[in-house]
Amino acid sequence: MIKQMKRLGGALALVMLAATGPLHAQGQPFAPVVIVNGTGVTNFQIDQRARFLSLLGAPNADLASARETMVDETLQVQAARAAGIELTAEELDAGMVEFAARAGLEPAQFIEILERGGIAGETFRDFVRNGLYWRQLVQQRFGPQARPSEAEIDRTLARGTAGGVRVLLSEIALPQTPENRDEVAALARQLSETISSEAAFQQAARQYSRSASARRGGRIDWLSLSQLPPPLVAQVLALGPGQVSNPVDLGAFVGLYLLRDLDESGVTRTEALSVDYAEYLIPGGRSQEALARAAQIQARIDTCDDLYGVAKGQPPEVLTRTIARLDDLPGDLRQELAKLDDDEVSTLLTRGGNLRFVMLCGRVVEPPEGAFEAVGQQLLNERLTSYAQGYLAELRSDAIIEDG
Structure with a gap:
């Protein structure tokens, strides 16, 4: 996802020139398409996420993939809140600033361009919020055991x-x-x-x-x-x-x-x-x-x-x-x-x-300057990713997921 931001500038320029039609206009937009442990995910949310991912040039930007992404994120947010994690307004604002900065924009500018393409600002906020919830949960749950030792980094x-x-x-x-x-x-x-x-x-x-x-x-x-x-x-x-x-x-x-x-x-x-x-x-x-x-x-x-x-x-x-x-x-x-x-x-x-x-x-x-820290962070990220994938699979297997 982050790598796709390199091409975001060109994509945003195209959005400003012409807004595209809806990817999914059938049915009632605010009716739940899928219910995840009692929480509904609507047509509108899936359509919006597909538009957003398409704009970023991300893979799996079709509606079926966007539906599965929204199911995953619903499970992730539920698990984070069950673990006592809550985001502050300052944390959410900082996350939006960080993401928009990758395209060289302020959040308000980023949202304005999204809205011209038919993408609600709330879609951007939800995307950042859900990611922050999951990141904090994974770090809280797996951070200590995933952190490599100095000996492992040296090896x-x-x-x-x-x-x-x-x-x-x-x-x-x-x-x-x-x-x-x-x-x-x-x-x-x-x-x-x-x-x-x-x-x-x-x-x-x-x-x-x-x-x-x-x-x-x-x-x-x-x-x-x-x-x-x-x-x-x-x-x-x-x-x-x-x-x-x-x-x-x-x-x-x-x-x-x-x-x-x-x-x-x-x-x-x-x-x-x-x-x-x-x-x-x-x-x-x-x-x-x-x-x-x-x-x-x-x-x-x-x-x-x-x-x-x-x-x-x-x-x-x-x-x-x-x-x-x-x-x-x-x-x-x-x-x-x-x-x-x-x-x-x-x-x-x-x-x-x-x-x-x-x-x-x-x-x-004789590693270059900063190599020890960079390798340590790389090993930590790789392990956290592996733990997170396994944990998400557990959440899915334990969840009640029903068509709306």
Whole structure:
């Protein structure tokens, strides 16, 4: 709704030139069309709301959708009043000022233009009033439990998922060595050229991929583009949803990627500058013995610090703990670390005949000014929206809604 206000100026200008006819002139305008827990919603109210939403350029501005919106708002206001919430005249005036200001107008100017288009000023007041009732109820009911902790905000910033472009990928990771490089390249080309659906990609991932995501059909969670190695970024940006990349050689493995979704709606750009990770070397490469040893270690430990006990008495080069800039990491390691949360492990990579047991200890970020507050507000709004949707569904299921 708020985004539609950007186009409101042009729409209001059209209203001033010519008022449109009524959207719903049939029947008695003040007869209730629907009764919600004993409160009637009239033809006039639904017609007015449809006109108002149409003027704003909002979606679902037809009469049927406006009817459902008015039912929802009636339930919301009833619930707010039952919770003891009442709006003051000052709060309502402030809400109207805020809304009209989005079109660069005073409330009186906004109402005058609406009335020229056949929309009563009371329709605007009701729209603002109902929204304020619901907002206060949701904040009162869910605000404390929805508010994110500082640790949650820090984790969101560290993951780089609060801004910029994020991608939702599936992967097929094919480990390569000097001995099997040609064979892996041929398989990667074949898969890239023949996979034509997400289902086929999932099947191939389970069959061929050696990444931990293989058992999920290659599906990995949202990643910020800033976390990915440049060769992969170039491939991903050329894809549309459902398309498969060309093979991407990342050193220790060749990757194929399917783009499931792309999100550019972040409120602010945050960038993980460095990562803190531990690497424990297990002799035997990707042999069954080495992989079994890695599984045993993973079952025993919870954090990077626990690896010091595993490596006790062994040569110092067996275990390393490193803080490095993302830009300085080789592509294969950077890609694996991008997929990990704190204290998660990757066993995809090898080096010098050793299996690399790589564990992410943490990320080091330098968010832009104001990012912490912006991300906190974003997380709060997302949770409040989720709680509000669930609560509204409960109100509807418990309500008595009858045709008038």
